[in-house]
Amino acid sequence: MHVLVCEDDELIASGIVAGLGAQGFTVERVATAAAARAMLKAATFDIMVLDLGLPDEDGLKLLQQQRSQGLEIPVLILTARDSVTNRVDGLQAGADDYLLKPFDLRELAARLQTLLRRVAGRRVNLIEHGRLAYDPSSRETFLGGEPVDLSRREQALLQALLHNKGRVLSSEQLKDSVYGFNDELESNALNVHIHHLRRKLGNGIVETVRGLGYRLGTADGGAADDGENAS
Structure with missing residues (x-):
């Protein structure tokens, strides 16, 4: 955040x-x-x-x-x-x-x-989304009850999506959530983190909305390919 x-x-x-x-x-x-x-x-x-x-x-x-x-x-x-x-x-x-x-x-x-x-609109700290569970306090991620190791950037990206369920976030909005102003950022850095998140939590976890940005999808634990989902 x-x-x-x-x-x-x-x-x-x-x-x-x-x-x-x-x-x-x-x-x-x-x-x-x-x-x-x-x-x-x-x-x-x-x-x-x-x-x-x-x-x-x-x-x-x-x-x-x-x-x-x-x-x-x-x-x-x-x-x-x-x-x-x-x-x-x-x-x-x-x-x-x-x-x-x-x-x-x-x-x-x-x-x-x-x-x-x-x-x-949550009463407890644990964020649940289908088979996915994420605790912002402990920064632990579980998929189907099994722990998933996420990097700090991947956690920040996941939190931004989970806190904005149903909303489309632009690339700039996601970058603001994941990176600081003083971070040196390569042009494809966000895409790399999205790819890693898809690989670990399922290809559907991040949906691409063409021309607008990204939104939270479903966590299925399937392997991600090199392409992106589109809406």
Whole structure:
């Protein structure tokens, strides 16, 4: 899942980026409200972690402005402002959760997974799709009850598809979910990961919609060929 972290404290930000990255999130970090606006326009994100004490603008103002312009992704406020009034203001401004500093990275990751689960309409963390089962917390994948070893990129690709059942995602949207802005990306990288996912989970797991992009298909465990399904 693609996370935008807006945090100006270098030490805190580096810890968040490293900690969430280790748990399978693709993370972009910015330090100002202006940079956050630019990043939200440039890429697709699944969730946002927002500090309130930004150097160029209060985070609440940024959140209110983005919500008024149609920002729909979950937003978790991460701040040292600990009064009840602060929390109420944050939630009323459009935040979906509110976490105080200092915090535990495990709790932050768990809260983000909970928000993503809520958006997807699930009550439990385990995502089941036919014979496929995937746990975002442990990053374990099972097909017909048997474990399947997926790389970090393959997991990110699978999560993006599972969180968007029925939706067609463009190549750019999938790249945003799988790769960071600073990753060096070869032109066929996404196709390579799609091929590997099909080989491991069945050729039908990723459906190609010609001229539009890709969507989640069925997991059957069959061997993939070098071609692609089309709709």
